[in-house]
Each structure stands twice: as C-alpha cells, then as structure tokens.
Amino acid sequence: MTLKDRFMRGKPLDGEMIIDCHMHVGIVNEFYSGGSCFEKVIEKMDATGVKMGFVSCLRRYDCPENGNREVIRYVEKYPGKLRGMIYFNPHYPHGYLEEFLYCRDSGCFCGIKIHPEIHQRAMTDDFYLDIFKLAGENRYPVLTHTWDMEDVAPFNELAERFPDTTFILGHSGGISRLAFIEAVRLAGIHENIFLDTALSYALYGTLQYMAETAGSGKILFGSDANWNLIEAALGRVIFADISDAEKKDILGLNAKRLFGCLDGIFAAS
Amino acid sequence: MIAPEGMEGTKNMLAFFDCNCYIGRTETPFPGTFSDVETLVGNMKKCSIAKALVWHMSSVLYHPVYGNEKILEVCRGRDMLMPVWVVMPNHTHEFYQPEELIGLMRENNVRAVRLCPSAERLNHRMETWSCGELFGALECAGIPVFISLRETDWNTVHAICAAFPALKLVLTEIHYSQTRNMFAMLSAVKNMYIDTSHLKSPYIYEDLCSRFGAERLLFGTCMPYMEPGCAVSSLIFAEISQDDKEKIASRNIRNLLEEVIF
Numbered sequence: 001m002t003l004k005d006r007f008m009r010g011k012p013l014d015g016e017m018i019i020d021c022h023m024h025v026g027i028v029n030e031f032y033s034g035g036s037c038f039e040k041v042i043e044k045m046d047a048t049g050v051k052m053g054f055v056s057c058l059r060r061y062d063c064p065e066n067g068n069r070e071v072i073r074y075v076e077k078y079p080g081k082l083r084g085m086i087y088f089n090p091h092y093p094h095g096y097l098e099e100f101l102y103c104r105d106s107g108c109f110c111g112i113k114i115h116p117e118i119h120q121r122a123m124t125d126d127f128y129l130d131i132f133k134l135a136g137e138n139r140y141p142v143l144t145h146t147w148d149m150e151d152v153a154p155f156n157e158l159a160e161r162f163p164d165t166t167f168i169l170g171h172s173g174g175i176s177r178l179a180f181i182e183a184v185r186l187a188g189i190h191e192n193i194f195l196d197t198a199l200s201y202a203l204y205g206t207l208q209y210m211a212e213t214a215g216s217g218k219i220l221f222g223s224d225a226n227w228n229l230i231e232a233a234l235g236r237v238i239f240a241d242i243s244d245a246e247k248k249d250i251l252g253l254n255a256k257r258l259f260g261c262l263d264g265i266f267a268a269s
Numbered sequence: 270m271i272a273p274e275g276m277e278g279t280k281n282m283l284a285f286f287d288c289n290c291y292i293g294r295t296e297t298p299f300p301g302t303f304s305d306v307e308t309l310v311g312n313m314k315k316c317s318i319a320k321a322l323v324w325h326m327s328s329v330l331y332h333p334v335y336g337n338e339k340i341l342e343v344c345r346g347r348d349m350l351m352p353v354w355v356v357m358p359n360h361t362h363e364f365y366q367p368e369e370l371i372g373l374m375r376e377n378n379v380r381a382v383r384l385c386p387s388a389e390r391l392n393h394r395m396e397t398w399s400c401g402e403l404f405g406a407l408e409c410a411g412i413p414v415f416i417s418l419r420e421t422d423w424n425t426v427h428a429i430c431a432a433f434p435a436l437k438l439v440l441t442e443i444h445y446s447q448t449r450n451m452f453a454m455l456s457a458v459k460n461m462y463i464d465t466s467h468l469k470s471p472y473i474y475e476d477l478c479s480r481f482g483a484e485r486l487l488f489g490t491c492m493p494y495m496e497p498g499c500a501v502s503s504l505i506f507a508e509i510s511q512d513d514k515e516k517i518a519s520r521n522i523r524n525l526l527e528e529v530i531f
Contacts, residue, residue: 004498008282008317010505032448034472041471047506177299184300200445200469202496205301227445229469231506232499239316239498 003247007238012049017252019259020045020053020230022143022170022198022222023082025074026067029059035226042078044230051252053225054143054259056085056113068103075108083259085113085143090127100134110259111135111168115145123154136164141258143196147174152183159190166258168194168220172210175201187214194258197250198222202236207250216246220255285318285501286519288381289415289441289464289489292343293326293336303493306343306350313349316497318490319519320349322381322415328355329385333364341377351526353415356382356407357391358400367406374412375531381413387420395425397432404429408436411530413462417442423450430458437462437525441489445470455481462525464489465500465517474507474517483513487522 006013027036035041045053055074057067071084086103088096103109112135116123123144135142146152146169155167172195173183187193187210195210195218210219223233237250294304303309304326313321323344328336337354344350354374359366365373374380384400386393393399395416407414416426419442430438441464443451448470454461455477466489468474477486488504490497504517 004315007502008505028470031446031470032452033445033470034476035470044471044506047508177297181300200467202499203299203302204493204496205303206299207301207496209301226471229471229473229499229503232469232503235498235500235502236496239496239501 003238003244007234012047014049016049016248017256018048018050018052018234019221019252019255020050020223020225020233021168021220021255021259022196023053023055023225024058024227025055026057026059026070026226028227033226038074038226041225041230042081044225045081048231048234050223050230050234052081052083054083054085054111056087056143058087058113058115058118065099068099072103072106072108083111084109085111086140087113087115088127088131090114090119090121090125093127096127096131097134100138104138104140109140111141111143113143116151117145117147123151123158132158132162132165132167135166136162139164139260141166141168141194143168143170145170146179146183147171148176149173149179149182152179152186155186155190155193159186159193163192166192166194168196170196170222171199171224172196172206174199175203180206184210184213187218194218194220194254196220196222197233197236198224198228199236200224200228202232205241207236207240208242211240211242211246211250216242216249217254219250220258221251282317283505283514283518285316285488285504286522287313287318287321287490287492287497288439288487288522289466290321290323290492291326292323292493293330293339295326296330306347309492310347310349312492312497316490316501318349318497318501320351322353322522323350324353324355324383329390333357333391337379341379351381352377352379353381353383354379355385355391356403357384357386357393358403360399367402370403371406371410371412374410378531380526380529381415382407383415385417385420390420395421395429400429401432404433404436408433409530411435411437411528413437413439413525413529415439415441415464418444418447423454426454426461427457430460434460436460437528439464439487442467442491445473448473452480455485461485462487462521464491465504466491466495468503469499472508474503474509478507478509478513483509483516484521486517487525488518
C-alpha cells in the first residue's frame with residue numbers, strides 16, 4: 001500500500017521517519033491559531049505520525065532569550081519529540097555568543113533559526129555572518145526564512161563562503177515565482193543548501209519541480225506549525241507526483257542524515 | 270441528479286465534491302502547474318474527488334462570454350465536472366441582462382457563478398449601484414455566488430450579505446491570516462459560506478464546526494493553483510464527527526446546488 005493510500009485512511013503513518021524541521025511554539029499574534037495552545041499541535045503530530053519537530057519561538061520581542069527559554073521548556077516537556085532551533089534577533093546582538101553556548105549546552109537544540117524579513121536585515125549583515133560561522137563550527141544547520149529574491153540570492157555566495165555551514169531555505173523562496181526558481185536552482189548546485197516544504201500557499205506541482213531540479217535529497221519536510229496545519233503540510237508531500245522513496249527522503253530521512261544530533265534519539269530506527 | 274453514483278463514499282473513506290477549481294492558462298504559471306482538463310481529472314481521481322465545480326480562466330483573462338462558452342465545452346460529456354460561469358454587471362451591454370443570464374444558465378444547467386471584480390480581473394464594483402440587479406436575480410434563483418477574498422474585502426462581503434440576505438455567497442481563498450475577520454463575519458451574517466482551500470491554521474475545522482456548524486464549510490482545493498492533497502488531508506484528519514466531514518466533503522455543496530430554482 002502506498003503512503004498516500006495509508007494516509008487517506010486517516011491513520012498515523014506508523015513506522016515512517018517523519019521529522020518536521022520547521023515549527024514554532026508560542027502565541028501567534030497576527031491571527032487566531034488554535035495552535036497557540038501547543039499541546040494541540042502535539043496531538044496532531046501523534047495523529048499523523050510525525051515523530052519529531054524542530055521548534056523556534058519568534059515572538060518574544062521583550063527579550064529574545066525568553067523565546068529560547070520557552071523552547072527549552074517545551075523540549076523538556078516533550079523529550080524525544082521536540083528539539084529547538086536557537087533564534088537570534090540581530091537588533092539585540094549583545095551576548096549572542098553566551099546565548100548560543102547556553103542553548104547548545106542545554107542539549108535541547110539542534111540548529112539555528114533566523115528571520116531576515118521580520119528583522120529587516122540583509123543576509124550579508126555582519127551579525128548574520130558571525131552566526132553562519134558559529135553554526136558551521138558547531139555543525140548546526142541554519143534555517144532561514146526566505147520569501148523573495150532578496151532573501152534567496154545572497155546564498156549563492158554565502159554557500160561558498162561558509163562551506164561548513166548547512167543552509168535550509170525556509171519556504172523555498174515563498175510564492176515569488178523568481179525567488180522560488182532561484183532557491184531551487186541554488187539547492188541543486190550547492191551541496192550545503194537545502195529547501196523546505198513549509199508554505200501555507202502549497203502551490204501545485206512545485207514539490208515535484210523541486211525534486212526534479214534539486215533532487216529529493218535536498219528537500220526537508222516542514223509544516224510551519226503552529227501557524228500552519230501539519231496535516232495540510234503532509235498532504236503536500238504525500239499527494240505529490242513523486243515516488244514513495246522520494247517522499248520518505250523528504251518526510252524525514254534527509255533530516256535524520258543532516259541533523260547529527262538526532263543520532264541518539266533515532267538509534268534504534 | 271447532481272451527485273453521481275457512489276458519491277457518499279465508503280464507511281471511513283470520504284468522497285469529495287470540489288467547489289473551487291479552474292482550468293485554462295494563466296499569465297505567469299508556476300513551475301509544475303497545469304492548465305488542461307485531463308490533468309485536472311487525473312488529480313481528482315488521485316484524491317478521491319468525485320465531482321468538481323470548474324470555471325475557465327479565460328473568462329477573466331479574456332472575456333466572460335468567451336470563457337463561459339469554453340467551460341461548457343470542457344464539461345460536456347464529463348460527468349465529474351460541473352460548469353461555473355463568471356458573471357459581471359451589464360451596464361455597458363457587453364454581457365447579459367440578469368433575466369437573460371438566468372435563462373441561459375437554466376438552458377445549460379449552470380448552477381453556480383463566480384465574480385472576479387478586482388482591478389486586475391474584470392474591474393467592477395460590487396455595491397448595489399453596480400451589482401444590485403445581478404445579485405437580486407441570483408438571489409431569486411438560489412444560485413450560489415463564489416467570490417475570492419483576493420478579489421474583494423470584508424466590508425464589501427458584509428454589505429452584499431446584508432443587502433441580499435437570501436443570496437448564498439461562497440467566499441473562497443481565505444488565508445489563515447484572516448481568521449479573526451472570518452470568525453466575525455460568520456457571526457455577523459448567516460448567508461456566507463467558506464471554501465476550505467486556504468484553511469490552514471491549526472484546529473480551524475474543529476473551531477469552525479463547534480462555533481458555526483459544519484454547514485458553512487464547503488470542500489475546495491483551488492486547483493490548479495494549490496496542491497489538492499492539502500485540503501484533502503486537512504479534512505481527513507480533522508477531529509470532527511464523520512457526519513460533519515461528509516457534510517463538508519460533499520453534502521453541503523450538493524444541497525446548495527440542488528436548491529437552485531430553475
């Protein structure tokens with residue numbers, strides 16, 4: 001039975017390695033989301049068969065560190081189910097190294113999340129360059145929000161400049177046609193650039209294009225919960241016109257390979 | 270009969286009636302998309318979508334009279350597809366007077382219409398001084414009226430629903446960023462329905478059904494713009510009763526179409 005046929009029965013995809021690399025915790029301010037109560041998101045992870053989620057907390061402007069502490073609380077509440085992405089705000093750079101070390105040593109995190117659109121900073125900003133270097137030295141993949149060409153184009157050079165850093169282009173350039181095409185092109189030519197599937201506007205056929213152009217090995221499953229529905233994000237992958245082997249790569253096997261810190265958790269898998 | 274044999278689906282498997290599809294080429298297609306009817310039907314079968322309401326993109330990118338004729342040709346002989354006409358007011362005498370429109374729809378068994386009033390599309394207002402006669406005729410005939418939220422705004426939706434309380438207005442493409450306004454409007458007016466193609470915030474089906482009832486939701490994919498598997502998966506995994514799922518999947522839209530008075 002295919003993944004699609006199993007999924008259409010409304011049962012969790014037990015036995016599959018499904019890792020959601022793009023999630024958030026905390027209250028969503030811009031709109032009403034039932035996922036502001038994160039326990040409901042956990043229930044949907046269980047209902048669909050998502051084994052692990054990587055979460056960041058973007059909206060704690062009062063103090064960026066508070067968001068990372070909130071992530072730690074959730075990771076400690078759901079050990080083996082969640083891992084954190086350390087979030088930095090370039091407008092408050094003081095103490096970022098100490099913050100990184102604190103988070104790293106907590107054992108709760110596996111990567112870094114940045115959001116240049118919210119923070120109105122170029123990808124080539126000095127602060128981000130420091131972060132990319134730090135990420136490479138510590139083997140922490142960097143998940144970055146990309147929504148237009150300005151967010152995507154710099155990675156052609158950054159991928160060369162930071163060969164030890166893995167870049168995940170969140171939203172794969174978004175719904176800008178040109179940015180999307182460029183993101184996919186860059187993932188196809190740079191070993192250290194990956195794409196993710198998180199996109200509320202899950203445009204028809206785009207995942208197939210990503211797999212054909214960049215390769216299914218360069219795509220990670222992301223839902224953007226608690227903003228987005230996990231089950232809708234899964235549907236984008238599971239109903240795509242690609243093989244089940246490619247779907248399994250995208251749903252979790254690629255993330256498992258990429259995030260070395262998961263080795264202990266999934267040792268038995 | 271609107272519903273084909275086997276429309277109810279099996280015990281735990283839903284059969285879907287998609288209220289929101291189009292075909293035809295767009296100005297700037299995204300990589301991987303399609304514009305032809307064969308691929309649409311193939312995707313419907315892949316997703317257990319037994320039937321779909323479909324309009325033609327050339328109705329807005331060229332002219333409604335041209336595109337509406339095209340969609341009739343496309344649907345002819347294809348039981349899985351039902352045509353939707355794109356309509357507009359006729360003050361310039363380039364379309365049909367409302368009575369003539371209803372007659373032509375009856376003649377061709379067209380049971381739903383779509384308006385595309387944005388400046389980039391057919392570029393007309395929807396206030397009563399512009400669309401009053403049209404809405405009045407559609408209200409009398411019980412014909413569901415589809416409008417994308419990309420093409421209008423909440424104040425206009427409210428004004429239409431208030432001025433024509435028996436008009437069945439189906440608002441489509443409601444992005445998750447609009448959930449607060451959507452809840453307010455569902456409370457404010459009783460004749461607005463919503464398509465599910467863009468409902469992507471967590472527990473939105475559960476919240477909407479408990480607050481407003483499943484009757485206000487119509488399954489839609491927005492193919493070929495959106496990947497249909499998203500809407501299918503969202504409904505399959507919603508924590509609502511099987512009866513509510515069946516209403517959203519197909520029963521609600523079937524009921525609306527059967528209530529059309531020809």
